Amino acid sequence: MTNGALLELVKVSTHYVSSRGARVVRAVDAVSLSVDAGETLGIVGESGSGKSTLALTIMRLLPPAAHIVSGQMLLDGEDLLQKSPAEMRHIRGKRIAMILQDPMASLNPLFTVGNQVAEPIRVHEDATRANAWRRARELLRAVRIPSPEERVLQYPHEMSGGMRQRIVGAIGISCEPQLLIADEPTTSLDLTIQAQYLHLLRELQRAHGLALIFITHNLGIVAKMCDTIAVMYAGRIIEYGPVRDIFRSPAHPYTQALLNSIPRLGDPGQRLAAIDGQPPDPANPPAGCAFAPRCMRALARCHIEAPPESIPGDGRTARCWLATPDLSRVAHLPHNPAEAGVLS
Amino acid sequence: MNMRATAIALPSRIAGFRLGDFPIFPALILGGILFVAIFADWLSPHDPQLGSLRLRFRPPVFQAGGSWEHVLGTDHLGRDVLSRLIYGARVSVVVGFTAVVVAGVLGTVLGIVSGYLGRWVDQVIMRITDTWLALPALTFAIFLAAIVGPSEMNIVIILGAVYWTRYARVVRSEVLSMKEREFVRLAIVAGCSKWTIMRRHILPNVLNSAIVLGTLMLGVVVVAEASLSFLGVGVPPPKPAWGLMLSDGKKGLMVGYWWLTVLPGLCIMLMVLSANLLGDWLRDKLDPQLRQL
Amino acid sequence: MRRFVTKRLGYAVLSLFLLSLTIFLLVRVTGDPAALMAEPGASAEQLAAIRKNLGLDQPLWIQYGSFMANFLTGDLGHSFYYNAPVLDLYAARLPYSLLLAAVAMAFSLLIGIPSGILAAVRVGTMWDGAGKVFALLGLSMPSFWIGLVMILFFSVYLGWLPSSGAGTPLHVIMPAFALGWYFAAAHMRLTRSSMLDVLGSEYVKLARLKGLPESLVVAKHAFKNALIPVITLAGINLVIMINVAVVVETVFAWPGIGRLLYEGISFRDFPLVQGIVLLGGSMIVVVNLLVDILYAVVDPRIRLEA
Numbered sequence: 036m037t038n039g040a041l042l043e044l045v046k047v048s049t050h051y052v053s054s055r056g057a058r059v060v061r062a063v064d065a066v067s068l069s070v071d072a073g074e075t076l077g078i079v080g081e082s083g084s085g086k087s088t089l090a091l092t093i094m095r096l097l098p099p100a101a102h103i104v105s106g107q108m109l110l111d112g113e114d115l116l117q118k119s120p121a122e123m124r125h126i127r128g129k130r131i132a133m134i135l136q137d138p139m140a141s142l143n144p145l146f147t148v149g150n151q152v153a154e155p156i157r158v159h160e161d162a163t164r165a166n167a168w169r170r171a172r173e174l175l176r177a178v179r180i181p182s183p184e185e186r187v188l189q190y191p192h193e194m195s196g197g198m199r200q201r202i203v204g205a206i207g208i209s210c211e212p213q214l215l216i217a218d219e220p221t222t223s224l225d226l227t228i229q230a231q232y233l234h235l236l237r238e239l240q241r242a243h244g245l246a247l248i249f250i251t252h253n254l255g256i257v258a259k260m261c262d263t264i265a266v267m268y269a270g271r272i273i274e275y276g277p278v279r280d281i282f283r284s285p286a287h288p289y290t291q292a293l294l295n296s297i298p299r300l301g302d303p304g305q306r307l308a309a310i311d312g313q314p315p316d317p318a319n320p321p322a323g324c325a326f327a328p329r330c331m332r333a334l335a336r337c338h339i340e341a342p343p344e345s346i347p348g349d350g351r352t353a354r355c356w357l358a359t360p361d362l363s364r365v366a367h368l369p370h371n372p373a374e375a376g377v378l379s
Numbered sequence: 380m381n382m383r384a385t386a387i388a389l390p391s392r393i394a395g396f397r398l399g400d401f402p403i404f405p406a407l408i409l410g411g412i413l414f415v416a417i418f419a420d421w422l423s424p425h426d427p428q429l430g431s432l433r434l435r436f437r438p439p440v441f442q443a444g445g446s447w448e449h450v451l452g453t454d455h456l457g458r459d460v461l462s463r464l465i466y467g468a469r470v471s472v473v474v475g476f477t478a479v480v481v482a483g484v485l486g487t488v489l490g491i492v493s494g495y496l497g498r499w500v501d502q503v504i505m506r507i508t509d510t511w512l513a514l515p516a517l518t519f520a521i522f523l524a525a526i527v528g529p530s531e532m533n534i535v536i537i538l539g540a541v542y543w544t545r546y547a548r549v550v551r552s553e554v555l556s557m558k559e560r561e562f563v564r565l566a567i568v569a570g571c572s573k574w575t576i577m578r579r580h581i582l583p584n585v586l587n588s589a590i591v592l593g594t595l596m597l598g599v600v601v602v603a604e605a606s607l608s609f610l611g612v613g614v615p616p617p618k619p620a621w622g623l624m625l626s627d628g629k630k631g632l633m634v635g636y637w638w639l640t641v642l643p644g645l646c647i648m649l650m651v652l653s654a655n656l657l658g659d660w661l662r663d664k665l666d667p668q669l670r671q672l
Numbered sequence: 673m674r675r676f677v678t679k680r681l682g683y684a685v686l687s688l689f690l691l692s693l694t695i696f697l698l699v700r701v702t703g704d705p706a707a708l709m710a711e712p713g714a715s716a717e718q719l720a721a722i723r724k725n726l727g728l729d730q731p732l733w734i735q736y737g738s739f740m741a742n743f744l745t746g747d748l749g750h751s752f753y754y755n756a757p758v759l760d761l762y763a764a765r766l767p768y769s770l771l772l773a774a775v776a777m778a779f780s781l782l783i784g785i786p787s788g789i790l791a792a793v794r795v796g797t798m799w800d801g802a803g804k805v806f807a808l809l810g811l812s813m814p815s816f817w818i819g820l821v822m823i824l825f826f827s828v829y830l831g832w833l834p835s836s837g838a839g840t841p842l843h844v845i846m847p848a849f850a851l852g853w854y855f856a857a858a859h860m861r862l863t864r865s866s867m868l869d870v871l872g873s874e875y876v877k878l879a880r881l882k883g884l885p886e887s888l889v890v891a892k893h894a895f896k897n898a899l900i901p902v903i904t905l906a907g908i909n910l911v912i913m914i915n916v917a918v919v920v921e922t923v924f925a926w927p928g929i930g931r932l933l934y935e936g937i938s939f940r941d942f943p944l945v946q947g948i949v950l951l952g953g954s955m956i957v958v959v960n961l962l963v964d965i966l967y968a969v970v971d972p973r974i975r976l977e978a
Contacts, residue, residue, distance in 0.1 A: 128883030140874035515915035644817030
């Protein structure tokens with residue numbers, strides 16, 4: 036992987052274990068990725084694909100039933116998995132910050148907005164109350180909230196959804212982190228507000244040199260905002276690489292299907308292409324490639340053996356037998372798994 | 380490569396006094412109390428109502444002055460404590476279970492009727508329920524006992540009359556949500572009469588909640604009966620009731636005759652504790668949404 | 673706001689009406705009211721006189737009318753035993769019951785809330801287990817038994833605390849403890865589950881993500897929010913406490929309303945009993961009304977519900 040990256044994950048796996056040890060869910064399975072300063076990585080996937088667990092893994096704030104079982108997570112070369120809880124606490128909010136999806140739920144209804152924005156500043160930078168609140172007002176201005184002096188004394192329920200999400204954003208950048216993880220920040224916002232918010236995030240990124248990890252299920256946003264994209268399915272990254280290249284020529288059938296399912300204007304009468312079937316039961320994944328049961332181009336081999344990571348192009352990876360060089364030259368590929376012959 | 384999930388075995392916990400899930404000790408205790416209540420005549424060493432003044436205030440066997448003749452001592456009239464405790468179990472069991480059943484039946488029926496028939500029937504029943512609930516249970520029970528006079532039968536009726544509202548409320552809200560469901564609508568379309576629907580379709584489904592509530596109410600009712608007996612408006616003497624024993628026991632308290640108060644109260648506590656534990660377990664198994672009770 | 677108050681007021685009035693009607697009917701309907709109202713051992717002439725006095729020969733609704741008229745003008749009957757109006761007796765004893773309930777409530781909150789928080793923060797550990805045991809015991813032990821056992825220990829064996837009466841602050845300790853124990857367990861349970869809910873909420877998650885120390889997360893973000901339902905329950909329980917105190921007051925000879933009720937039953941002083949029940953029920957209705965209004969004043973969202 037790239038050297039000098041700000042954040043680098045190498046084969047990180049997070050498993051949920053039920054209390055009696057009977058069920059193991061591989062929420063995150065051997066994930067590798069990297070983000071440079073100033074770069075925006077988009078993580079795309081259906082619900083249940085493990086994106087949020089991945090974010091919480093990076094922050095090391097998983098529920099008690101979840102364990103990071105293997106891998107390395109390097110922030111500026113330091114392995115986060117070796118850090119003590121106290122050290123991790125200093126990293127959270129200060130070097131890596133996170134924005135959650137629902138701003139109404141993420142803000143404590145009993146405390147003023149100013150209090151909640153000033154809080155991390157007081158804790159991480161030992162600022163005085165006066166200084167922290169001054170910074171809070173500046174931050175509100177930076178996220179384009181009008182009349183910050185008044186707003187700072189208001190409670191979350193007195194603000195609109197879009198404003199609340201900006202507050203959460205202000206909290207995120209309050210201690211000038213190196214990396215900001217945004218977990219579906221625009222999902223609960225109106226469409227008109229979404230665009231403004233994304234614009235704001237872009238500005239903040241440019242102004243502070245932030246690395247941004249953007250978790251979403253919306254490919255349109257990825258196209259607009261991200262430099263690199265990682266597609267997750269059933270806990271694994273099945274495609275990874277520069278956004279332009281992947282959008283132009285996706286290597287994995289799942290990515291292709293996702294891109295196909297975006298309705299296009301100006302094509303009347305086109306049927307919406309959905310992907311048949313459901314994601315696999317996380318506690319009981321199928322043998323072989325997790326996507327094979329739904330894949331239009333699955334080979335017999337796909338149902339038996341999970342594909343390794345292959346490199347279909349510069350700076351790209353994909354987990355698919357079809358992307359593996361020896362197979363891509365085979366002319367006839369069966370569409371229907373039932374028709375497939377023996378292992379080639 | 381085999382991608383099947385590999386189970387990681389963690390050591391199983393034997394939590395407290397449960398084996399698997401079923402609370403064994405509480406069940407044994409409650410069963411024991413039931414057993415004692417039924418077979419009191421055979422188990423009791425003495426007549427609980429006969430006492431000899433010569434033998435009053437004897438301590439239990441393990442204290443100086445005690446004897447095996449009266450293992451747990453005697454009370455202020457020389458009556459054997461153990462025998463009274465055994466027969467007291469009968470009273471608690473009979474009154475407790477019967478009152479719970481009476482309240483349960485009354486409350487469930489009224490709850491179903493109120494919830495299903497709606498409109499003015501519902502309003503009337505709900506207003507009565509609210510009024511009932513405005514009166515604290517114990518005060519109300521005392522009031523009723525003052526009017527009708529205490530007797531075992533009356534206590535059962537009184538307790539039933541006081542506590543039915545708890546059932547009615549819960550059952551009614553369940554019925555309200557049930558009314559919208561498919562199987563009820565099908566029954567209506569099929570032409571079943573209101574009463575048939577209530578009896579055949581709704582009743583079996585609310586039974587779960589009613590039973591869980593019943594086990595939880597058992598503890599409450601037993602304490603209520605004990606309280607009433609303690610105050611002198613419960614089961615009338617000379618019949619032994621644990622609450623009554625506590626009231627009598629007060630007489631010897633200031634001189635340190637501890638067994639007259641500690642032992643009956645202990646019995647009450649064990650019965651209530653077991654009922655509560657069983658009720659909790661039953662609720663977790665059958666109907667977790669009753670958690671707020 | 674005014675509509676809300678009027679509506680609630682209407683409900684309260686309706687409840688009072690139904691309450692008095694219920695009590696009235698219960699007395700009239702079950703047996704001979706005159707015998708109840710008469711002093712024990714009254715002669716036949718006295719009974720006849722009472723019947724005339726109560727107007728028992730008149731139609732029911734007229735009786736109810738005069739009953740209500742009396743109620744509204746503060747005449748709640750006359751106690752034989754004390755030879756005084758019931759209302760006066762009630763008013764004299766009420767402060768003692770309020771004092772006992774206040775101390776018991778304070779105790780139950782001081783024990784219940786911290787132990788609930790501890791159990792939630794250390795969920796699944798020995799602390800939580802201990803908390804569960806405490807809660808179970810508290811909910812299963814009858815308050816009067818606790819009182820009696822305490823007297824045994826602290827008065828008889830140790831001689832530290834007085835066993836009856838209400839002279840000094842020492843007198844209130846044991847009754848308050850006996851009364852409050854059950855509620856401490858109930859409050860502990862609710863605090864624990866409320867705290868667990870709050871600890872799993874999104875804003876607590878964000879607080880942790882901000883890198884705040886866990887102590888700050890619990891003490892600031894979780895605590896206040898978790899407390900809301902507990903305070904609500906405590907308010908309801910306060911009124912219940914006053915009424916349930918009858919047995920504890922009897923055990924400790926505490927001169928409150930409960931003991932008055934006990935005396936009424938013991939001495940077959942029915943007017944006293946009836947008066948206390950009426951007043952007790954009315955008090956609950958009035959308190960509920962005030963609490964509703966208070967909530968509406970504090971939380972603007974509630975006013976819209978009306």
